[in-house]
Amino acid sequence: MSDDLLIVENLKKHFPIKRGIFSKTVGAVYAVDGISFSIPRGSTLSLVGESGSGKTTAGRSLLRLVEPTSGTITFDGINVCQLDRKDLRALRKRVQIIFQDPFGSLNPRMTVYSVLAEAMKAHGLGDRNSRRARCFELLELVGLPPEAADRYPHEFSGGQRQRIGIARALAVEPDLIVADEPVSALDVSVQAQILNLLKDLQERLGLTYLFIGHDLSVIRHISTTVAVMYLGRIVEIAPVEQLFNNPIHPYTKALLSAVPKNDPERNLQRTVLTGDVPSPIEPPSGCHFHPRCPDAVPDCALVGANLVEYSKGHHVACNRYVPGDTGERTPTQGTGIATNQ
Amino acid sequence: MNNNGAPILQIKNLKTYFKTDQGLAKAVDDVSFDLHAGKTLSVVGESGCGKSVTALSVMGLVPEPPGVKAGGQILFEGRDLLTMPEKELRAIRGNDISMIFQEPMTSMNPVFRVGGQLSAAIRLHRGLNKTDARQEAIRLLDQVGIPAPEQRVDDYPHQLSGGMLQRVMIALALACNPKVLIADEPTTALDVTIQAQILELLRELQAERGMTILLITHDLGVVAENADEVVVMYAGKKVEQAPVAELFKNPRHPYTQGLFASLPSLEKTLERLHVIEGNVPAATQFPDGCRFNNRCPYVQSRCKSDLPPYEAIAGTAHGVACWEHNALAALDPAESGVHSP
Numbered sequence: 001m002s003d004d005l006l007i008v009e010n011l012k013k014h015f016p017i018k019r020g021i022f023s024k025t026v027g028a029v030y031a032v033d034g035i036s037f038s039i040p041r042g043s044t045l046s047l048v049g050e051s052g053s054g055k056t057t058a059g060r061s062l063l064r065l066v067e068p069t070s071g072t073i074t075f076d077g078i079n080v081c082q083l084d085r086k087d088l089r090a091l092r093k094r095v096q097i098i099f100q101d102p103f104g105s106l107n108p109r110m111t112v113y114s115v116l117a118e119a120m121k122a123h124g125l126g127d128r129n130s131r132r133a134r135c136f137e138l139l140e141l142v143g144l145p146p147e148a149a150d151r152y153p154h155e156f157s158g159g160q161r162q163r164i165g166i167a168r169a170l171a172v173e174p175d176l177i178v179a180d181e182p183v184s185a186l187d188v189s190v191q192a193q194i195l196n197l198l199k200d201l202q203e204r205l206g207l208t209y210l211f212i213g214h215d216l217s218v219i220r221h222i223s224t225t226v227a228v229m230y231l232g233r234i235v236e237i238a239p240v241e242q243l244f245n246n247p248i249h250p251y252t253k254a255l256l257s258a259v260p261k262n263d264p265e266r267n268l269q270r271t272v273l274t275g276d277v278p279s280p281i282e283p284p285s286g287c288h289f290h291p292r293c294p295d296a297v298p299d300c301a302l303v304g305a306n307l308v309e310y311s312k313g314h315h316v317a318c319n320r321y322v323p324g325d326t327g328e329r330t331p332t333q334g335t336g337i338a339t340n341q
Numbered sequence: 342m343n344n345n346g347a348p349i350l351q352i353k354n355l356k357t358y359f360k361t362d363q364g365l366a367k368a369v370d371d372v373s374f375d376l377h378a379g380k381t382l383s384v385v386g387e388s389g390c391g392k393s394v395t396a397l398s399v400m401g402l403v404p405e406p407p408g409v410k411a412g413g414q415i416l417f418e419g420r421d422l423l424t425m426p427e428k429e430l431r432a433i434r435g436n437d438i439s440m441i442f443q444e445p446m447t448s449m450n451p452v453f454r455v456g457g458q459l460s461a462a463i464r465l466h467r468g469l470n471k472t473d474a475r476q477e478a479i480r481l482l483d484q485v486g487i488p489a490p491e492q493r494v495d496d497y498p499h500q501l502s503g504g505m506l507q508r509v510m511i512a513l514a515l516a517c518n519p520k521v522l523i524a525d526e527p528t529t530a531l532d533v534t535i536q537a538q539i540l541e542l543l544r545e546l547q548a549e550r551g552m553t554i555l556l557i558t559h560d561l562g563v564v565a566e567n568a569d570e571v572v573v574m575y576a577g578k579k580v581e582q583a584p585v586a587e588l589f590k591n592p593r594h595p596y597t598q599g600l601f602a603s604l605p606s607l608e609k610t611l612e613r614l615h616v617i618e619g620n621v622p623a624a625t626q627f628p629d630g631c632r633f634n635n636r637c638p639y640v641q642s643r644c645k646s647d648l649p650p651y652e653a654i655a656g657t658a659h660g661v662a663c664w665e666h667n668a669l670a671a672l673d674p675a676e677s678g679v680h681s682p
Contacts, residue, residue, distance in 0.1 A: 265586055
């Protein structure tokens with residue numbers, strides 16, 4: 001398993017809900033509820049899901065920007081959950097994050113140079129001169145002119161700011177980049193530029209990405225492996241081609257079918273899911289997806305679904321999927337499902 | 342396009358400008374198109390192209406100052422909305438033409454119950470008494486597919502999810518049986534599975550009531566599945582207009598072609614995305630001549646000095662504003678390497 005840069009096992013993050021003058025814990029938001037995955041070096045794993053699925057919380061737990069409730073995170077052999085402050089800082093040099101909002105994630109009072117230099121300074125990299133040189137190198141890497149160094153964030157458009165965010169992440173030469181919806185706030189023509197840039201950088205620098213997104217066509221373009229999340233759990237995980245060509249879980253199918261297609265002549269035939277994503281405070285019993293699932297049987301409300309292997313690297317968490325079948329749904333008695341934990 | 346009878350809404354040479362510290366921003370500059378009864382016309386473009394300002398101009402909701410009505414006409418059933426006294430406009434706005442906005446969360450007043458906000462509109466426009474208006478509010482909520490409307494009517498906006506609130510917004514817009522519904526990015530803030538529900542609802546309501554819809558969006562998939570006719574805007578100008586199938590099969594403007602080509606595909610994995618170089622210019626700094634000239638791969642010297650007029654392509658319902666469109670159409674699409682249908 002030395003090929004995997006990052007291994008996440010049974011990661012959970014529950015936010016307690018406190019009420020009353022004694023701040024008694026009355027419940028929890030089950031934001032991430034036991035997810036496991038691993039990312040081989042140089043590849044991209046995407047977490048995809050709707051709002052409230054826990055994808056962002058999962059991404060932030062990896063850097064311990066939120067403290068995980070339980071589970072283990074192993075980064076290049078290091079147990080991330082047990083690091084003290086000093087070692088955690090060293091870890092963050094190797095794991096960087098790019099945020100969604102290019103407007104909110106840059107300090108408006110700092111020039112681009114100071115933004116980039118601060119990242120290097122924080123990790124004790126270089127001296128004044130070498131940092132300045134490195135700054136120009138980074139700007140070139142992300143496709144910005146050298147003049148950009150002495151300008152302020154407000155002078156740039158959304159796409160250019162996202163390039164600055166990427167340059168900042170690259171400043172400390174990380175191995176893993178967590179990209180949290182990096183193109184969601186951008187227009188399509190600019191989105192294409194940033195996606196190409198991320199792919200180029202991965203090739204040139206051998207980066208590993210954890211990509212968080214909700215736009216399935218973007219996910220298809222950027223990923224090696226895709227994990228579909230629903231209410232804090234992974235419902236299906238597979239190599240990108242597998243997932244898009246042969247989705248097994250009813251939620252994955254519905255998600256794919258819900259995306260409007262760029263073809264006016266295609267007739268509209270889709271499974272429209274009824275209802276909203278339930279609250280992660282009181283997730284539905286059994287399989288979280290059962291109240292909205294077109295294939296649900298009564299047992300789905302009683303028994304949770306564990307991930308089982310469908311084919312190599314392709315796992316699905318659905319009680320109605322029986323290992324060994326061809327993806328055709330057959331009625332099951334619901335209880336006799338093998339677990340992989 | 343259905344051309345029997347006069348169009349229900351005609352936008353003629355509309356110019357809406359804004360006075361800013363950086364100079365005059367020509368947000369909408371000489372834009373014309375017609376809406377035909379019972380059809381959906383979609384205005385598509387990236388941020389800053391003027392699509393939302395066009396919608397707000399129709400509703401008379403552009404704040405003045407800084408907004409300036411710089412010219413043109415908006416004819417609703419033959420009467421010009423731009424020169425109409427505010428009192429008459431009020432009778433049309435909400436009654437005959439109504440609007441749903443992008444963000445359901447911020448479009449409702451958080452301190453009033455949704456039922457109260459709905460019945461206020463019903464009482465104002467239709468003169469019903471309090472009890473009847475409440476009954477009507479419940480009926481409308483039921484019609485837009487809100488479960489248990491008798492209870493939801495007493496909820497505050499924060500108690501409803503985004504998708505449910507957008508349904509309330511639609512109920513609000515439909516309260517007076519409008520002839521024209523303006524939907525400004527109605528699903529942009531929603532998850533894909535919820536987006537599919539809302540778009541389906543709009544299609545059903547349109548079929549039931551014969552409503553005309555002006556759909557403002559940036560999502561070409563939404564356009565493909567919902568529009569009859571499409572207007573493409575760039576930098577305050579209409580650059581292309583065509584029936585939806587024609588536009589997707591045979592885009593003529595280099596911008597439209599670039600837009601299609603830069604979309605990642607859900608069906609296949611592409612190595613690299615096509616990119617439109619550069620960024621959308623700021624509204625105060627549009628280039629001379631064709632406003633797309635600084636990003637256009639086919640730019641000629643004439644494009645930099647003279648604004649191309651919008652002209653119909655002979656023998657088609659298709660029109661485009663580009664000096665070079667005839668020369669481009671003669672190019673083999675495979676050779677030009679931009680649009681691959």
